[in-house]
Amino acid sequence: MSVAKPWGGRFTAENDQLAEEFGASISFDQEMAYEDLQGSLAHVQMLAHTKILPAADAKQISNGLKTLMQQLKQGKLTFDTQYEDIHMNLEVLLTKEIGPVAGKLHTARSRNDQVATDLHLYLKNRLPEIQKALFQLRQTIVTKAAANVTTLMPGYTHLQHAQPISYAHYLLAYYQMFKRDAERLAFNQQHIDISPLGAAALAGTTFPIDRTYSAELLGFSKIYENSLDAVSDRDFVLEFLSNISILMMHLSRFCEEIVLWCSYEFNYISLSDAYSTGSSIMPQKKNPDMAELIRGKSGRVYGHLLGLLTTLKGLPLAYNKDLQEDKESVFDTVKTILPSLKVFNGMLATLTLNKAKLSHATEHDFSNATELADYLAAKGLPFREAHRLVGELVLKGIKEKRSLQDFSLTELQQQSPLIQNDVYQALKPEVAVKRRNSAGGTGFTQIKRQLTIAQAELAQAKTTI
Numbered sequence: 001m002s003v004a005k006p007w008g009g010r011f012t013a014e015n016d017q018l019a020e021e022f023g024a025s026i027s028f029d030q031e032m033a034y035e036d037l038q039g040s041l042a043h044v045q046m047l048a049h050t051k052i053l054p055a056a057d058a059k060q061i062s063n064g065l066k067t068l069m070q071q072l073k074q075g076k077l078t079f080d081t082q083y084e085d086i087h088m089n090l091e092v093l094l095t096k097e098i099g100p101v102a103g104k105l106h107t108a109r110s111r112n113d114q115v116a117t118d119l120h121l122y123l124k125n126r127l128p129e130i131q132k133a134l135f136q137l138r139q140t141i142v143t144k145a146a147a148n149v150t151t152l153m154p155g156y157t158h159l160q161h162a163q164p165i166s167y168a169h170y171l172l173a174y175y176q177m178f179k180r181d182a183e184r185l186a187f188n189q190q191h192i193d194i195s196p197l198g199a200a201a202l203a204g205t206t207f208p209i210d211r212t213y214s215a216e217l218l219g220f221s222k223i224y225e226n227s228l229d230a231v232s233d234r235d236f237v238l239e240f241l242s243n244i245s246i247l248m249m250h251l252s253r254f255c256e257e258i259v260l261w262c263s264y265e266f267n268y269i270s271l272s273d274a275y276s277t278g279s280s281i282m283p284q285k286k287n288p289d290m291a292e293l294i295r296g297k298s299g300r301v302y303g304h305l306l307g308l309l310t311t312l313k314g315l316p317l318a319y320n321k322d323l324q325e326d327k328e329s330v331f332d333t334v335k336t337i338l339p340s341l342k343v344f345n346g347m348l349a350t351l352t353l354n355k356a357k358l359s360h361a362t363e364h365d366f367s368n369a370t371e372l373a374d375y376l377a378a379k380g381l382p383f384r385e386a387h388r389l390v391g392e393l394v395l396k397g398i399k400e401k402r403s404l405q406d407f408s409l410t411e412l413q414q415q416s417p418l419i420q421n422d423v424y425q426a427l428k429p430e431v432a433v434k435r436r437n438s439a440g441g442t443g444f445t446q447i448k449r450q451l452t453i454a455q456a457e458l459a460q461a462k463t464t465i
Contacts, residue, residue: 035121042217064098110201112231112319117197133341145171153358164362164429169442181247191236195220199230202318241305248298255291272350304329362429379418
């Protein structure tokens with residue numbers, strides 16, 4: 001059956017069916033059905049407030065929109081491709097509900113500012129959920145770090161043993177990354193929290209609307225100051241996709257280490273069965289699939305960011321149909337990041353540490369070489385000379401399969417007479433870690449200081465999520 005288009009007055013022929021299906025967005029933009037109704041309710045209230053619509057008409061339209069919202073919550077609304085998008089589908093449903101007066105809702109409004117408003121509202125409604133999940137992960141990290149201040153592990157550079165560190169220090173490095181992610185999302189919220197409603201197609205409207213009033217009804221802090229910018233801006237979406245890409249990158253790095261550390265070769269950690277899977281052929285396998293999936297999904301989010309950047313790079317002002325491509329990437333990113341954060345949080349909270357293996361890995365390597373170099377430098381030897389002397393000892397130890405602490409005092413003094421019996425205390429991994437008390441270091445005192453700051457930050461953040 002032929003359906004009249006809202007723009008059909010100047011057309012004499014119908015769309016090709018394939019073209020109509022190709023141009024329709026209802027298959028995905030129905031994700032914003034609630035936001036579209038939310039925006040329409042604010043718009044009709046503004047039309048009544050400014051007396052552009054009679055109070056009786058506005059009330060009838062408002063009641064109809066509220067009925068649709070209730071039906072949406074109950075899962076009773078169905079949408080059709082022939083009505084193109086979520087805006088026209090809801091307008092058709094509203095007309096069926098209250099009659100021709102529904103057509104007055106679109107006074108002083110275009111689908112251009114309508115869809116922009118919907119997208120702002122969609123992210124405005126979802127960002128707090130993401131921040132909450134991110135907060136919970138940060139909280140888990142701090143809790144786990146507080147329980148492992150004196151747990152030792154090898155610190156790595158180039159995936160080679162570098163220096164012994166505290167496991168808590170390692171965890172708190174990720175806490176800092178996720179803290180920055182939360183800060184970036186909070187800044188993103190400022191650009192999401194702007195109302196384009198009332199910008200109409202691109203040039204505003206001749207009706208005496210009150211954009212600030214409708215913005216306040218929707219909980220926006222301000223309005224776009226330029227109507228061209230209002231309908232064409234997708235910077236807030238790019239910021240969102242970029243911020244989530246960085247967040248996914250942090251999760252992916254963490255997952256990479258989890259995958260490595262639960263392997264037979266490392267055996268530093270063991271994952272809970274609740275976050276592992278097995279093999280259909282090898283009975284012994286316990287696979288870190290959740291970590292691998294999160295690591296893999298990072299590329300999916302990166303693709304959405306690059307795709308939208310490419311879509312936007314050649315668009316003239318103001319609205320272009322290309323902008324229909326902005327939504328699926330946002331919807332999929334939200335559906336990716338929320339479970340990724342929640343699954344990762346559960347996986348981290350339930351993993352167990354092989355503390356003996358972690359500690360053992362710091363005792364039979366040369367990660368205390370810097371301690372010996374610092375020991376000599378503290379006794380007046382230029383650090384570069386100390387570095388060379390210790391390097392020679394390390395080479396000798398590698399050849400003879402001995403650690404630095406395995407050399408006798410006589411052997412060490414042959415390398416430098418500055419070395420005394422107290423060197424063996426300095427070479428102990430726990431002493432090496434404990435003594436590194438420069439600001440932000442892995443020393444136990446510094447870790448406790450980092451924890452105190454992190455706990456205060458979380459207490460503050462809890463009041464805002």
